[in-house]
Amino acid sequence: MSLTSFRFSASWFCSLALVLCSLSALADDWQQFERTQQAVRKFNFDVSFVQVRPNQLITYRWLHGIHEQSGSLSVPLELERLLLQDGVGTDTFRRGDKVYYAAPDAPVIVTQNDSIKELPAILFEPLPVIQQLYDIVPGSSVPLSGRTAQLLRLSARDASRYSYWLWQDAETGFPLRVDTVDEQNVVLDRWMVVHLQLKPGLPAELQSLISAQLPEQPHALANSQAPQDQFNLSWIPPGYQLLPQQAPVSTRSVPVLANWLLSDGLHQISVFVQPTARLPEQQLRDGATTILVTTRQNLDVTVIGPLRPELAAKLAAAVE
Secondary structure, eight states: OHHHHHHHHHHHHHHHHHHHHHHHHHHHHHHHHHHHHHHHOOOOEEEEEEEETTTTEEEEEEEEEEOSSTTTTOOOEEEEEEESSSOOEEEEEEEEEEEEEEESSSSEESSSOOOOOSOOGGTTHHHHHHHEEEEEEEEEEEETEEEEEEEEEEEETTTOEEEEEEETTTTOOEEEEEEEEOTTOOEEEEEEEEEEEEEESOOOGGGGGGGGOOOOOOOOOOOOOOOGGGGOOOOOTTTOOOOOOOOHHHHHEEEOEEEEESSSSSSSSEEEEEEOOOOOOOOEEEEEEEEEEEETTTEEEEEEEESSSHHHHHHHBBBB
């Protein structure tokens, strides 16, 4: 072998080694993220956390536990409860793959969701969905809530969605903080644990959920003959898909003429068309959620979802 060939081969092997090392490090980073997803499913715990948005701070208590059912073939039952700590509100709880809402003096409502919406969605969505939408980059370790926390940055691959910074407990993998950030890394939403207590067994506050009589199926929505076919949505943000047609609903006692629900597997965006209520055009942001109402040709088009205001306006303009 000539010296030139040897140098070429050595260079090729060095490049290959660097690629393999990079892939290995990336796999390790995703394994750390998966560790966090597993932590919120497998541990018994009692957690207090805050949701921080501009001019708003809400405190919750979050209880989670695993009930080992009798029988060798029985699957462990996941139980979960979310309690608003400030004032009186809806009691939210989960048993297995159903989420329930119990408001004072109202019947219990069951939904088809298998995770609670006040909790960060990235903690519960399947890992392949997250990997399609985000790149992962590790950050530094910092003290957080009295623990050592490792930062994982989930950077959106497309500008139509926001990114996430997640801090996980170095010891257990449990999430300690999740920031939703825009393209300038400005924090729009912050979810942060202020108290974490892992428990050896099922928390006592979840015991009653094991045998509680709860509705099994969501109430079917009434069919409506709203003339949706006369409207079309000519553009949706990259990576999103239209979900199966939703039954039209009514808001402000005004009928909905058409509505679409978009999802990228993690987030959802709603679009409504209604006869105009002759209100001023509105655009506001509730943390990472944009709410846009625009009026044209005696119609109100409303867009609600976790996207930038300019994309919400483009989506509203796509209603034809």
